[in-house]
Amino acid sequence: MNAIEILLGFVVPGVIAGVLWLGAWLVWRLLRSERAEGDAGEKTSSGAAGAWMSAPAVALAMTPAFVVLNGYHWTFWPANGTLRVLPVLALVGVAGLIESFVWKIAPLRHAMRAGVFAGVVLITIPPLSPHIVSTEQLIALAVGVGVGFALLAHAVDAAAHRVRGAGFAGMLLPWAIAAGPALFFSGYANGARLGSALVPILIATIVVGLFFYRQMRFARGGVTALLAVMLQYLLIAQFYNENTPTLPLLLLGIAPLGAAAALLVPGKQERVWLRPVVGGVAVAAIAGAAAYSAWMLKPKEAENPWAMVPAAPPALAAQQSADADRS
Amino acid sequence: MNKTAAIAVSSLAGIAAIAAIAVATPSRSAVEGLASTAQTATLNLRTYKVDKVHTSVIFGIRHQGVTNFYGRFNEIDGEFSFDPENPGAGSFNFTIATNSVDTGNSDRDRHLRQADFFNSRQFPQITFRSTEVRRSGDKFELVGDLSLHGVTKRITAEMDWIGTGSIRGTPAAGFEARFSIKRSDFGMTTYLASDGGEGGGLGNTVNLIVAVEGLAN
Known part of the structure; x- marks a missing residue:
């Protein structure tokens, strides 16, 4: 990997995410000050800066990582199901943005999340249907993944509401770091690189969040976006690759659930630092298990076919050596 | 009158x-x-079916910008008909099984079959259908549509018509075709250098040699 690839694949996503977060915060500040002037000194809502920006930030920041990964050769809707990354990024960006505005309507929020996760399945898997995945299996997969990941997102989103900004991004950082080796050892190098692009995005969130901690939230669309992006790589690794162990991918999929451990910490102000630590340790434990199991379960190299020819018996070898010396 | x-x-x-x-x-x-x-033209335009045992599909690609390594596909099927005196009437149709890729290393072969490269589950075959055959000096140019990885591109191969003969009483014929493709043109970009050149983990240019022996139907 040369300097340009590192720049475009890792640095640029982080910069884009950071700039978008800062931009969202500035917009929030502007709106807040205008509202404060309009209310003539009345108490204003503390709100959350750029809660609506989290999903678009993830989608927009991931785009250059995908483009550089493909050597600038890409189309929006390729026949190849493993390259349909941009449609998923568009889906999570737009749906996450909408979710941020309707998040108070719980049934709609849950339905939207389930729809996004099912949509990721329906974008990624159909090229394998019906010869690898039957139509019935595809429908069952879309429904199952939609409902399952919506429940997962609900739990993680709850943590995102309690642990804001840098803390929440820090909790998920081990997950993004572990995604690289877990997907790589599952035989999906492109997914490993794309999954790793979440690392600079989360780091950018941490950096911005350190300054504007209380105003930043990854809830309201951001959690859905992060999970949906990773879901696509899990689906590709599981269904497009042969003989891929399911356990590491399953662990990687549910690792963000560890963030919900932060909810176990009593909500006292002096313990505010403890929540992301507890959640982060839980996420790291599950994500680490995913990477480790991927390493342990990766298919072992088969016998070298050329080594199948039995070696000459020692006596024969010695005889041949002696013959060679005489000649 | x-x-x-x-x-x-x-x-x-x-x-x-x-x-x-x-x-x-x-x-x-x-x-x-x-x-x-x-x-006479019809008689000379005999159709030959690929003899898989004596047919080779070999590819070479740059590795890390320092050397070339080679692999092959072990499963090729198809048929061709050709008369050197009437090349325009020739026809060449082949399919190659992507999961038969063989580079002498089972780990690498498995990786080549997967999503990062050939994506064999979605694209189990590479196909070639000729559209035109023309003379070029003492060789021929074989033009056709190559479908690989869900993308179809027109390619031109330099073909050396080796000749005809008889194998255990069955008429036989064979040729060798050489051509190059850019794998990025077919959406196969894993470990490709960001400039699309040959300096990445794997180069962009893939050189292929297809040496086919056919037996008359």
Whole structure:
């Protein structure tokens, strides 16, 4: 990997995410000050800066990582199901943005999340249907993944509401770091690189969040976006690759659930630092298990076919050596 | 015009018409000659089915910008018909099983079959359908559509028609074709350098040699 690839694949996503977060915060500040002037000194809502920006930030920041990964050769809707990354990024960006505005309507929020996760399945898997995945299996997969990941997102989103900004991004950082080796050892190098692009995005969130901690939230669309992006790589690794162990991918999929451990910490102000630590340790434990199991379960190299020819018996070898010396 | 004159004019017109038809109609021998030529062309344009045992599909690609390594596909099927005297009538159709890729390393072969490269589950076959064959010096140019990884591109291969013969009484023929593709053109970009050149983990240019032996149907 040369300097340009590192720049475009890792640095640029982080910069884009950071700039978008800062931009969202500035917009929030502007709106807040205008509202404060309009209310003539009345108490204003503390709100959350750029809660609506989290999903678009993830989608927009991931785009250059995908483009550089493909050597600038890409189309929006390729026949190849493993390259349909941009449609998923568009889906999570737009749906996450909408979710941020309707998040108070719980049934709609849950339905939207389930729809996004099912949509990721329906974008990624159909090229394998019906010869690898039957139509019935595809429908069952879309429904199952939609409902399952919506429940997962609900739990993680709850943590995102309690642990804001840098803390929440820090909790998920081990997950993004572990995604690289877990997907790589599952035989999906492109997914490993794309999954790793979440690392600079989360780091950018941490950096911005350190300054504007209380105003930043990854809830309201951001959690859905992060999970949906990773879901696509899990689906590709599981269904497009042969003989891929399911356990590491399953662990990687549910690792963000560890963030919900932060909810176990009593909500006292002096313990505010403890929540992301507890959640982060839980996420790291599950994500680490995913990477480790991927390493342990990766298919072992088969016998070298050329080594199948039995070696000459020692006596024969010695005889041949002696013959060679005489000649 | 009296009756005699009318008969004379009609007769002359009739003779002229018959003469015109006679001139326009090829002689019996000429018709036979044409039929014979067509028959010869048809006879020479024999169709051969790929003899998988004696057919090789070899590819080479740059690794880390420092060397070339080679692999092959072990499963190729198809048929071709060709007459060097009438190359335009030739036809070449082949399919290659992507999961038969063989580089002498099982780990690498498994990775090549997966999503990062050939994506064999979605694209189990590479296909080639010729659209044109033309002479180029003492060799031929084989033009056709190559479908790989869900993308179809027109390619031109340099073909050396090696010849015809007989194997255990069965007419046989063979050729060797060489061509290059850019794998990025087919959406296969894993470990490709960001400049699309040869300096990445794997180069962009793939050189292929397809040496086919066919047995008459």
